[in-house]
Amino acid sequence: MPLYEIKANKPVVQIKPDSFQSERELQRLFEDNLETLMGVRFIASEFTTGDRQRGRIDTLGLDQDGSPTIIEYKKTSKETVINQGLFYLDWLVDHKGDFTLAAQEALGNDIEINWSHPRLILIAESFSKYDEYAVNRIGANIELWAYRRYGEIILYLDPVFVANPQAVKQEEVDSASKSDDAPVYSLEYHLDGKSSTIRELFEALQERIFLLADEGELTEKANKTYIGYKHGKNFCEIEPQARSIKMWLDISLSELDDPHQIGRDVSNVGHYGTGDVEVRLTTLADLEKIMNLVEQAYQQTL
Numbered sequence: 001m002p003l004y005e006i007k008a009n010k011p012v013v014q015i016k017p018d019s020f021q022s023e024r025e026l027q028r029l030f031e032d033n034l035e036t037l038m039g040v041r042f043i044a045s046e047f048t049t050g051d052r053q054r055g056r057i058d059t060l061g062l063d064q065d066g067s068p069t070i071i072e073y074k075k076t077s078k079e080t081v082i083n084q085g086l087f088y089l090d091w092l093v094d095h096k097g098d099f100t101l102a103a104q105e106a107l108g109n110d111i112e113i114n115w116s117h118p119r120l121i122l123i124a125e126s127f128s129k130y131d132e133y134a135v136n137r138i139g140a141n142i143e144l145w146a147y148r149r150y151g152e153i154i155l156y157l158d159p160v161f162v163a164n165p166q167a168v169k170q171e172e173v174d175s176a177s178k179s180d181d182a183p184v185y186s187l188e189y190h191l192d193g194k195s196s197t198i199r200e201l202f203e204a205l206q207e208r209i210f211l212l213a214d215e216g217e218l219t220e221k222a223n224k225t226y227i228g229y230k231h232g233k234n235f236c237e238i239e240p241q242a243r244s245i246k247m248w249l250d251i252s253l254s255e256l257d258d259p260h261q262i263g264r265d266v267s268n269v270g271h272y273g274t275g276d277v278e279v280r281l282t283t284l285a286d287l288e289k290i291m292n293l294v295e296q297a298y299q300q301t302l
Helices: 023-032 034-038 080-094 096-107 129-138 170-177 187-191 196-210 284-299
Strands: 003-005 013-015 040-048 056-063 068-073 119-124 142-150 154-162 219-222 227-231 233-240 245-249 277-281
Touching: 023 034, 023 040, 023 056, 023 068, 034 040, 034 056, 034 068, 040 096, 056 096, 068 080, 080 096, 080 119, 080 129, 080 142, 129 142, 129 154, 187 196, 187 219, 187 233, 196 233, 196 245, 196 284, 233 284, 245 284, 277 284
Parallel strands: 068 119, 119 142
Antiparallel strands: 003 013, 040 056, 056 068, 142 154, 219 227, 227 233, 233 245, 245 277
């Protein structure tokens, strides 16, 4: 994608694509800005997987929803990157204790880890259509992100493939609840026992949120306390309640254009969502006002 710099009263100037000197330079940039770029908290770099399954995970992290996250980098696309990533993902789910210890050491003992959707993020300058087909067929929580560097000041990220982890059937939830693994949460978990009015509100809100982007670009993920919406990183979280739908937006109140003053700053108050602006939807008549704010939070992820 060509980018151009606009200068007052001068012709536009194209910003030429550039590259990183090494994969390590690319990795350092991401690890220094991991929460901003990917919504992931940094745990470790070059994490060794031990003698039995020998290897080094480029970056280990915990995302906004508490999901363990592996990130692997390649300056250019390589056939081995998917297989290598799957090897590390298998190691991760077989060594939950090792990950938990590393996460507690980096982030504190009170962190919560959600093992229902561990993530594997592969970052390269480009991916082929065969890469996309392969990860789609595999069906694991694998994400392909292409990057492009422009000069010294611009980094462009493109979510080439991001699977939706919310494709969870009720029988999978029931099966998980009977196993020793972490429970799997679904939309129905949050909507169970709610009135037809709340269900109608949720369905209308859900439909409008997905209209913010092209099909497949947004992910919807339920965990124990909320339903999160993500475009690379979270921009909105929802908790259906008895009489309203409580929401948190991942944008600061100072950056939000809120003409009706319906947003509440909860950055210093305990709350479930990852966002720090709280709003409530109680009637369909307020949906447009709410969506105006949601869209602003979504725009922060572009």
